Amino acid sequence: MQVAGAVAAERLHVSVFGHAYVGLGAVVIALLFYLAIAAQITQSSYDISRLQDQQRQLLAEQDQLRYQEVTLHAPAQVQQQAAQSGMQRVVPSSYVPGQQVAIDLGAPVGASPADTTPLWLRAVAALLNGAGGTRDVMAATKK
């Protein structure tokens, strides 16, 4: 194994100039890679810049549309449209007389209503509940 390793090392052995060329090549590759990345970044920057500009214009358009929308609901516009449709504000000829209703929020709630579910249904429900069935069975059957 040692002999084979030494042979391989001998075959792979390169001169000093070879090392220099390899090193230089690596540097050039790294440089080119860096330049490519930098160019890509710059290109992306320009794309983003262009899109931002487009976004600004769309926002401006959105603002204008919003103003148009708000103006359409403005009282001035509503009245104008109503007048065009022949609608007029009418003064009420009479009013429905109000009637005061006494509500005592402090009054006791009182007893809860009696359960009118048939006995057999309660028994079935208890059975189903015990067997792991749904606990909503009573509510469901009462509907």
Added chain:
Amino acid sequence: MATRALSSRRPGRVERVGSARLRVISMLALALVLAGLVWSRMAYWQVAEHGRLAMAAQAQYREFVELPALRGAIFDRNLTQLVVNTTVYSAFVSPDQITAGERDGVAGGLSSVLGVDKTAVMQTLQSSVKFAYIARRFSKTKADSLRALKLPGVGLQEETQRSYLPGAQGGTTLAADLLGFVNWNGDGQGGLEQKYQKLLAGTPGYISSYRDLANREIILGSHTHQDPVDGSDLVLSLDASIQYAAEQALADGVKRDNAESGSVLVMDPATGGIVAWADYPGYSGNDFNHTDPALFKDNVLSYVYEPGSVMKVVTLSGAMNAEAITPNTVINDPGVLTVGGYRIYDWDHRNHGNIDYTYVLEHSLNVGAMKAMQVEGHDAFYKNLQAFGLTQPSGIDVAGENFIPPPPAAQMADSQYATAAFGQGIDVNMVQMLAAINVVANGGKYAPPHVVERVGTQVNPLLLQPQRQVISAQTAAQMTVMMQQVVQHGSGWTSRIRGFEFDQAGKTGTSQIPVNGQYTQDVWSSFVGFLPAQHPRFTMLVVVRKPHYPGADRDWTLNDGYLTAEPIWQKIAQTIVVDWHITPDPA
């Protein structure tokens, strides 16, 4: 060897060596001086001038852009947006970048798209200026058309503009006096825009990034970035529909009365929130740069006036609260009273005989008001004015409040107390006066007047504070009944609304306008009222300035509030009743 060498030296040789050394030293010195010069120059540029040069260099490749904060929106009580931020454009030219041959084409393009005068543009292009605006603040549609022309030396600048809703009158915007406007520097001018400038404007951010040779931004390069903090939104107590109706009725009324101007203020009695704030003539906040600056004055808050007989509500309420009088107290009114050497008359100069205070208010009699003040006493009357908020500014959250304090109590003459009792010789603004009358509508409590209910998500702290009790609830109820009588039997009859004839309260006011210390025939006419009387949903004050009602040149009393201000009040109240679904209280 050394000894021999030394001994072999000739004297002349020794001299030459010395000369060479001198030359070397002098060369070294020269080199040092030269190097010193270079070093000192380098030190100058690199140390002394470092900051400036670094800044200059940065200016070439770095860009500092301010990121403007979005100004907060303003909504009414129903969340109707009253102001919208819109993007507008300004076109500018750089004449030095346009050749002589291109000038005609550029001027023609600008003229056709922006509608500007071509000759004026040509003059600008031929001038030696480096920068000039051609048109400012136009729409995106025009900007797109201009951009499509790709004119050399022409640039577009984006700006933000506040756009307000259209008002009731052509060329005006809704609630212009209340809202104010924002100038081209982004500063609020007048109204809420000025009062809440800091909150609405927010805090701008910035971005600092690199630019390439073509002046294009390199966004993904190293840069610093601070996001802007947008301004807060305001939610007002205003109702846009009522505001519109108020502007419309006011404009119609002022025109009908041939008046100089008029104003309307509507308040929510329970909270003190302003529901409508109208002023005629108004202006357009969207076109403030072409507006007569005199129109920017907000007459609701900046104009002080003598309230006239509306003040009798305050005078009689105070006297009743002090138990000096009751609505049924009988007095004798001969039609005139002499106070401090002055003979002061009732408006009709008539002897009314024995009357009670309900009658005094119904018929708006000055003698009765003066007698009530005299029975109550000067000190109590003055304290009453203070309690009703008439001796200090209202403190409402709108910019530009004008206020004239009355003289200190000790310095007021008897005649001043007498005239103040019926609202002459005392100056107030409309907000002060309405807030004072609203005490009666609000069960005797003073509701601080305000416009903004919420800033962002925060409720106005004013709304959470307990209200000051000015008069007892019983006194307020008594005064309400007296004011109902004014509508049913007195001068308030023109304000009646169908279905509410027995359920509305009000009081007229007419006061002569003094000029150079003399009262003239011109008047301020006003009417204040609320309904339903027992459970008020709104309180409203209408003031008409210098009305000239048909026939008033023969009889100035025709300019009285019942003929001028009341019909305006009635029209607006009718709209509120319908819009807010108000029904009369069951009898």
